[in-house]
Amino acid sequence: MTLPSPADTRDRLPVNRLVSPRDRRRIGTRAALASTNAVVLLMLVLFCAGPVLWMFKAAVSPAREVTTHPLALWPTQTRFSNLSDALNLLDIGSGLANSAILAIGCLVAQLVVSTSAGFALSVLRPRFGRVLYAMVLATLLVPSAVCLIPLYLTVQDMPGLGVNLVNTFWAVWLPAGANAFNVLLIKRFFDNIPAELFEAARVDGAGPLTLLLRMVLPLSRPVLAVVSMFTLIASWKDFIWPLIALTDPDKQPVAVVLPVIAKTADQSLVIAGLFLASVPPLLLFVIFQRQVVNGIGGDTGSKG
Amino acid sequence: MRDDLIAVAFLLPALFCFGYFAWWPVVKGLELSFQQTNLVDPAEWVGLLNFRRILDDPLVMTAVTNTAFFAGLALLIGFPLPLALAVQMSTVHRLAGLYRYLVYLPVMLPPVVGVLLWKLFYDPDSGVFNKALGLVGLGPYPWLQSTDSAMLSLVLEATWANLGSATLIYLAAITRVRPELYEAAETDGAGIWRRVWHITLPQLRGTVLLLLLLQLIGTLQVFTEPFVMTDGGPENATITVLLLIYRYAFVEGDYGAASAMSLMLAAALSLLSAVYLWATRRWSDT
Numbered sequence: 001m002t003l004p005s006p007a008d009t010r011d012r013l014p015v016n017r018l019v020s021p022r023d024r025r026r027i028g029t030r031a032a033l034a035s036t037n038a039v040v041l042l043m044l045v046l047f048c049a050g051p052v053l054w055m056f057k058a059a060v061s062p063a064r065e066v067t068t069h070p071l072a073l074w075p076t077q078t079r080f081s082n083l084s085d086a087l088n089l090l091d092i093g094s095g096l097a098n099s100a101i102l103a104i105g106c107l108v109a110q111l112v113v114s115t116s117a118g119f120a121l122s123v124l125r126p127r128f129g130r131v132l133y134a135m136v137l138a139t140l141l142v143p144s145a146v147c148l149i150p151l152y153l154t155v156q157d158m159p160g161l162g163v164n165l166v167n168t169f170w171a172v173w174l175p176a177g178a179n180a181f182n183v184l185l186i187k188r189f190f191d192n193i194p195a196e197l198f199e200a201a202r203v204d205g206a207g208p209l210t211l212l213l214r215m216v217l218p219l220s221r222p223v224l225a226v227v228s229m230f231t232l233i234a235s236w237k238d239f240i241w242p243l244i245a246l247t248d249p250d251k252q253p254v255a256v257v258l259p260v261i262a263k264t265a266d267q268s269l270v271i272a273g274l275f276l277a278s279v280p281p282l283l284l285f286v287i288f289q290r291q292v293v294n295g296i297g298g299d300t301g302s303k304g
Numbered sequence: 305m306r307d308d309l310i311a312v313a314f315l316l317p318a319l320f321c322f323g324y325f326a327w328w329p330v331v332k333g334l335e336l337s338f339q340q341t342n343l344v345d346p347a348e349w350v351g352l353l354n355f356r357r358i359l360d361d362p363l364v365m366t367a368v369t370n371t372a373f374f375a376g377l378a379l380l381i382g383f384p385l386p387l388a389l390a391v392q393m394s395t396v397h398r399l400a401g402l403y404r405y406l407v408y409l410p411v412m413l414p415p416v417v418g419v420l421l422w423k424l425f426y427d428p429d430s431g432v433f434n435k436a437l438g439l440v441g442l443g444p445y446p447w448l449q450s451t452d453s454a455m456l457s458l459v460l461e462a463t464w465a466n467l468g469s470a471t472l473i474y475l476a477a478i479t480r481v482r483p484e485l486y487e488a489a490e491t492d493g494a495g496i497w498r499r500v501w502h503i504t505l506p507q508l509r510g511t512v513l514l515l516l517l518l519q520l521i522g523t524l525q526v527f528t529e530p531f532v533m534t535d536g537g538p539e540n541a542t543i544t545v546l547l548l549i550y551r552y553a554f555v556e557g558d559y560g561a562a563s564a565m566s567l568m569l570a571a572a573l574s575l576l577s578a579v580y581l582w583a584t585r586r587w588s589d590t
Contacts, residue, residue, distance in 0.1 A: 017483035018499055019395045020490055029496070037396050040389070044406040047464065051421055052409055054432065067430035071439075109321070117318035126311035136318070139326040145525035145546050146570040147326075149553050149562045150333035154324060156343065177321035208310055237414045239528050244554065255416040259532045262420050271424070274417045285412045289405065 052278070059083065059275035063268040079268070086272035091261065095254030096276060102242065102253050103235040105169055106176035110231050111224065113177040118186035119212045123198060133187070139180045145240075151175065152244055171245035176235065182227050189223040190216060229288050233281050333570075336563035343559075354564035364565070366540050367548040373455055374462075374544060375523040382463035382470075383519060387512065389467070390474030391500055404472060411468035419532045422461040423448070426533075448534055451541040458529045458542060466522075470515055477511040478504060513584050520580075521573055545569055 023029045058066045060082055061075035087093040117136070121129050155165045155175070165171040193216065201211055217224070239255045246252050249260075254277045262270045312319075337354055341347035358364050393403050410418060425432045426447035437443040447457045485503050494502065505512075527546040530536055536543035536551075545565070553562035 017486040018391075018478075018481075018504060019496060020486065022490070023496060033395060036392060040392055041399070041403065041406075044403060048406045048409045048468075051418075051425070051464075052413070055417075055421055066424075067427075070430060070432045071435050113317045113321050116314045116316075120311045120314035120318075124307065124311040124314060126308045126315075128308075129311070132315065135327065136322060139322065142326070142330060143521060143525055143570065143573055145527065145549075146566050146573070147329040147333060148546075149549065149559060149566055150329035150336055151325060152553070153336065153341070153343075153559060154329050154332055158324065159328065174321060175325035177317065178324075178326040180322075180326075183318065208314065212314075233412070239414070239416050240550075244550075255414050258416050258420060262423075267424070270420070274420055278413050278417050281412045281414065285409075 052282075055271060055275050055278070058268065058271045060272075061268060063266055066267050066271065082268050082272040083276065086269045086276060091249060091252075091257045092254060092273040092276060094250060095252060095257035096280075098246075098251055099236055099253035099255065099277075100280075102169060102172050102238075103232045105173035106235040107228055107231050109173045109177035110179050110182050111228065114179065114182040114186040114227065115212070115217065115220075115224075117183050118190050119208075119216055121183075122187045122190035123211065123216070124208060133183075136180045136183050139178065140184075148240070148244065151241075155245060166245055167248045167251060169246075169251065172235075172238075172242055175241070176231075179231075182231070185223060185227060186220070189220055193219055225288075229284060233284055236281050333563055333566060336559060337567045338560075338564075340560045342557065350560065354560040355568075357558075357561050358565055358568070363540065363543060363548060367543050367545045370455065370540075370542060371524055371526065371544045371546075374459060374526055374542075375520055377456060377459040378462055378523045379516075379519065381459060382466065383516065385463065386467055386470035387474055387505075387508075389471045390478055391504060393471070393475055394478045394504075404475070407471050408468035410465050413465075415465060415528050416532060418465045419461060419529055422457075422464070423533050426457055449538060451539050454534055454538060454541045458526075458533060461533070462523070462526065462529055470519070473515060474508065474511060477508050481507045517577060517580050520576065524569070524573060524576075 019029075019033065024033075054070075057073075057075060058070075060078045060080055062077055062079055065072065065075060087096075120126065121133050152166075155171045157164060165174070197215065198211060201215055206214070236253075237255065238253075242253050243256050246256065249257070254273070258270070258273055258277060261273060265273075336347070338349060338351060339347040340350045340353070389407065393400070393407070396403055413421075428434055428444055428446055428449060431447070433447065434444040437445070446453060448454050481504060485507070486499055489499050489503055525546055526544050527550065530542040530544050530547050531550070534542045536547050546569075549562045549565045549569070552558045552565060
């Protein structure tokens with residue numbers, strides 16, 4: 001079995017010397033390593049891939065089989081109709097559409113806020129910039145659960161605006177913009193763009209908006225791609241805030257719809273729904289596998 | 305001056321979002337804790353009434369102990385596992401990528417999907433777990449249906465769902481350990497276990513301490529697992545602090561009590577972080 005993946009080849013570059021070549025020449029050590037590696041791989045396949053594969057299988061199994069023979073490796077009949085039934089009969093179809101709308105809106109909000117703020121703080125550097133940046137970063141210290149209730153009451157009656165955003169997509173989109181971690185990432189990236197480039201552009205008469213749109217953003221494509229992917233996935237996975245902010249079933253994302261459906265609907269349709277809800281993040285995972293897997297370590301890498 | 309105005313223009317989206325949805329709720333939360341509101345009439349100042357109401361509610365003590373139990377159990381199971389896994393995975397050469405994808409796979413699923421999937425697995429009659437354990441003559445176990453095992457079942461699911469990110473973070477930290485350290489230890493005759501114990505783990509100390517704190521803060525805010533899997537049951541065995549806050553606000557409509565409880569959670573988390581940072585700094589100094 002060969003799985004040539006980008007991360008696979010990269011991983012060989014930093015040689016981890018915990019186990020030295022000399023250790024590997026010893027028969028006993030080699031056997032012990034090979035067997036623990038095999039056992040761990042087996043465990044990972046069983047416990048990490050297993051539930052996901054089970055979900056794939058059960059999603060296309062006849063309803064009865066899921067409860068009578070849950071351990072069967074293969075369904076006796078494959079029922080792809082479960083998937084279309086789940087989409088059509090239940091609220092899952094609209095849930096998926098709502099999840100997509102919410103994710104894209106959150107992405108737009110986060111990109112607008114983080115690039116404009118990052119540009120102002122990194123390139124324009126106003127006098128109050130440092131204070132503002134500190135205030136933005138301070139929000140990282142506030143646990144999200146603690147602000148849930150006041151956030152709901154704020155959204156429910158926006159101070160000074162007199163609007164109620166509850167049960168509109170704005171209630172999820174706009175708060176998503178207040179993401180300090182993205183501001184931090186983007187500002188740091190902008191900080192590393194050589195200042196001479198900006199000077200040259202300014203001499204050529206470029207205003208700040210041209211600078212941002214024509215120069216900074218095109219240069220930042222890699223970091224924007226990573227931020228976008230993580231934003232989309234995080235928004236798709238979000239549960240508690242949409243649960244609170246969107247009580248109208250027609251507006252709820254699939255994550256909020258599923259637990260409600262699970263209480264009443266036919267089990268194989270519920271599992272088909274679980275499967276459908278997992279496809280978009282898993283697809284993103286497959287497409288951006290290297291960025292995901294390396295991004296995790298990279299984030300903390302910069303923090304030390 | 306003009307430059308500052310241009311900068312403000314660029315900062316408007318951030319000022320709007322952070323102002324309304326990050327900074328203002330902090331102020332509002334403080335205010336609400338001492339108020340009663342029904343969302344229609346103007347809020348009324350009630351002093352410490354909300355806090356008294358909470359302290360009189362016997363469910364609060366249950367929720368606090370349950371949450372502490374969840375966090376403790378999650379720490380006991382979910383903290384050493386990724387570390388051990390990362391050390392092991394760092395010795396893998398062939399298929400290293402495959403190991404990473406597998407361990408990260410559960411993290412990619414929406415939490416609700418993982419929770420609902422495990423709820424099916426935990427079914428006493430038709431669930432995968434009891435069927436599989438039955439093959440080797442164990443069980444059947446009641447999992448979520450018993451007050452004794454419900455919380456443990458939630459912890460197992462949460463550990464499964466979160467294992468991947470911690471493992472990859474440790475793995476990245478392990479690859480940054482300088483090879484010379486291992487070489488020196490090997491020259492001094494240290495075996496692999498001693499190298500793990502005396503080099504890898506001490507070198508990871510910073511990452512370990514950070515993740516420990518983050519995990520604690522995260523698990524003390526647990527909501528999705530008890531809300532979706534057990535709805536706090538059986539007999540309130542899995543009711544947690546955040547679940548209770550949710551019920552106060554959105555079932556009973558008592559936003560004052562919910563805010564007061566949030567404030568107490570915030571205070572507990574800050575105190576925990578402060579004590580933790582103080583303790584680890586002292587420990588690092590010596």
